[in-house]
Amino acid sequence: xERGVDDEELQIDDYDNLLSTYExxxxxxxxxxxxxxxxxxxxxxxxxxxxxxxxxxxxxQALFIGSAALSGIVGxxxxxxxxxxxxxxxxxxxxxxxxxxxxKEIENSAEKVVAFFDLNEQGTIQExxxxxxxxxxxxxxxxxxxxxxxxxxxxxxxxxxxxx
Numbered sequence: 001x002e003r004g005v006d007d008e009e010l011q012i013d014d015y016d017n018l019l020s021t022y023e024x025x026x027x028x029x030x031x032x033x034x035x036x037x038x039x040x041x042x043x044x045x046x047x048x049x050x051x052x053x054x055x056x057x058x059x060x061q062a063l064f065i066g067s068a069a070l071s072g073i074v075g076x077x078x079x080x081x082x083x084x085x086x087x088x089x090x091x092x093x094x095x096x097x098x099x100x101x102x103x104k105e106i107e108n109s110a111e112k113v114v115a116f117f118d119l120n121e122q123g124t125i126q127e128x129x130x131x132x133x134x135x136x137x138x139x140x141x142x143x144x145x146x147x148x149x150x151x152x153x154x155x156x157x158x159x160x161x162x163x164x
Contacts (some may be wrong), residue, residue: 016147019057024144029053031141036102036109045102048089053145056081078146079114083107109134109142117148122161 018024029050037045059081086107093099112132116123120131128143129136143150143160151159 011152013150013152014147015144015149019053019144019147025053025057028141028144032106032145035135035138035141036106038102045099048103052082052085052089055085056145079110082110082145105138106142109138110146113139113142113146113148117162122151122159124157124159126157128160 015024015028019028029046032053033041033046033049037049056078059077086103089103090100109132112134113128116128116131120127123131125136125139125143128134129139132139134142148160148162151161
């Protein structure tokens with residue numbers, strides 16, 4: 001082996017960039033829908049979720065252009081946008097707790113994930129899940145939505161982080 005050459009290729013999935021493509025955006029929308037909404041659900045919820053994700057992505061890109069020099073802005077900017085949008089959605093539902101709950105749970109999960117990365121530079125899905133108390137299947141779409149990066153090596157667990 002030559003000096004400086006690693007036999008295991010490191011791949012990084014940057015969900016901040018990947019979410020700009022239709023396929024990955026749709027993937028995240030359906031992952032959120034399946035993880036956070038009860039089996040007895042309505043297409044209207046899917047449409048709201050679709051608009052929520054599109055709005056987060058478009059606002060994040062505008063914020064990034066204005067303040068690209070700041071490190072760690074992607075996750076926190078996305079979370080701030082998500083929080084504001086979810087509060088608007090929840091208030092629009094009025095007294096319907098059943099309709100509000102999935103959106104509040106998404107916001108709560110996002111808050112816990114952001115708090116995890118405030119204390120840790122990186123973590124596996126399992127570590128994030130155990131630390132935050134969120135089911136692993138619910139952590140993954142939140143990480144993608146907030147634009148975190150995933151480092152992957154062959155035959156090893158994926159490591160999620162703010163920066164590559």
